[in-house]
Amino acid sequence: MKIALDPTPFHHTHGLLEFPRVVADLGYKYMQLTPHADFIPFYNHPKADDELVGQLKKASKDAGIEIASVLPVLRWSGPDEDAREAAVRYWKRAIQITVDLGVGQINTEFSGRPERAEESERAFYRSLEELLPIIEREGLHVAIDPHPDDFVEQGLAALRVIRGVNSPNIGMVYVASHTFHMQDDPSAIMQAAGDRLRVVHVSDTMNHHASHGLRYITNPPGNAARVHQHLKLGDGDVNWDEFFGGLSENGFLGRDDSVMVSSVFAEDDTAREVSRYQLNTIKEYVSSVQ
Incomplete structure (x- = not known):
């Protein structure tokens, strides 16, 4: 298993080409590249040209x-069909960038709409009809996160959608901070995922269902807002013994191709200390279940 750092907390203080040194200085051997204005920004065409990709490598x-x-x-x-078609074009460039970096793992979100779930699912499979041959040809694995406010948010339901692609190159991301939105038992999700589970994100969150749903109050009542956090491990309500125990039973911790990512976004002021804490605490939990 590879333990990687998501450098998002350093996006506002460091340039893209500085991230590798920051990650190394914090004790990590691996890095995950998330949306960045100079690389692959949210929802828009990748901005990295071949020269920048070479410099990053x-x-x-x-x-x-x-x-x-x-x-x-x-x-x-x-x-929206125009947006979907554009996204497929952007995906092709993102795939090429990944290949040129020598990386074999992509993780992403479904990026549909919950209020138009049926249309979004159709769009997802339509996009895979065009992209899957490229993904398989390049030998890439793409893992997908059922993100809050997506057309599929529950863990087991997401696995069904992923299984429907019918390809070993498509799998799942388990984001611990999304635990209370996925609704299903974490161990059941991990067991059902098997070796389709290729990436997990380690950050804590509060259980927004607590106090009979009144822990967080948003107005107007009944709105569709989703609430979660990316806190450092131990600052929320995720059951970490269950999380790491489930990963051990899944076999995730012993696979060479699995990626565990520290993805804390709520502690920018102490990002260096928190990143080191995350690495040490992750290692302690992994040791305790092996």
């Missing part, structure tokens, strides 16, 4: 770290 090598995964977020399940 060299910077990673010079820092002694590897890029474990690339995370584009594009509207490939969008019910």
